[in-house]
Amino acid sequence: MQTHSHFAIAIDGPAASGKSTIAKCLARELGLVMVNSGAMYRAVTWKILQMGIDPQDATAIVAALPLLQLSCGVSGNYSTVSLDGKVLDEELRETIVNQSVSIIAAIPAVRNMLVQLQRDYLNHTSLVMEGRDIGSIVFPDTPYKIYVDASEEVRAARRSAEGVTDSVAARDKADSNRNNSPLIVAEGAVVLDNSDHTVASAVAAALDILRSQGLAMHD
Numbered sequence: 001m002q003t004h005s006h007f008a009i010a011i012d013g014p015a016a017s018g019k020s021t022i023a024k025c026l027a028r029e030l031g032l033v034m035v036n037s038g039a040m041y042r043a044v045t046w047k048i049l050q051m052g053i054d055p056q057d058a059t060a061i062v063a064a065l066p067l068l069q070l071s072c073g074v075s076g077n078y079s080t081v082s083l084d085g086k087v088l089d090e091e092l093r094e095t096i097v098n099q100s101v102s103i104i105a106a107i108p109a110v111r112n113m114l115v116q117l118q119r120d121y122l123n124h125t126s127l128v129m130e131g132r133d134i135g136s137i138v139f140p141d142t143p144y145k146i147y148v149d150a151s152e153e154v155r156a157a158r159r160s161a162e163g164v165t166d167s168v169a170a171r172d173k174a175d176s177n178r179n180n181s182p183l184i185v186a187e188g189a190v191v192l193d194n195s196d197h198t199v200a201s202a203v204a205a206a207l208d209i210l211r212s213q214g215l216a217m218h219d
């Protein structure tokens, strides 16, 4: 909840919609920290797999959560996720993580733990946070909410251009149909269709939306 002078810009949307790129550019443009909440779900997933726990075994995962040495920080203008004191990066994009992250992200105890860490950022800084439930659950009171969408073809092409094996359609289905904090267009969010934008025009459109939502900017 926003009880202090810091504010959050919530950017939600399906996999590979371009929301990370837009969130990064907005953060740079507005002088804010960009927080990638998906990286937190990916870090938990990576560690659970490393521990040899079956991603379908929710009981074992919940039991392992207190053992995880997970910490979230900031480097420059970007959020970081560390496990056992090591900042994770490339490992978070591994195919095996792509395949299991939606299953683990559907577990309520995992979400409760990570939502708390996400809200903690706001005690330290104003931010742009991207994810699936940022406007609906993490910061429902923020007036600044954008839902970035793009056609399935564009999203699949974007992932394969990145050289990553990722079934975005399967992940979106799981993320949108789960009982806890499914991907939705949050109340008050404006949809930005990013199917045909360049990065520059998408960021310009996002800035227009934020202005219309009352964000003061020094143009």
Ligand code: DC
Pocket: 015, 016, 037, 038, 039, 041, 042, 101, 102, 105, 106, 130, 131, 132, 133, 134, 171, 175
């Ligand atoms: O943004 P991403 O594709 O890196 O996210 C990876 C997965 O993490 C996504 O498929 C679902 C989950 N996730 C979530 O459940 N809630 C968020 N706020 C962010 C990500």
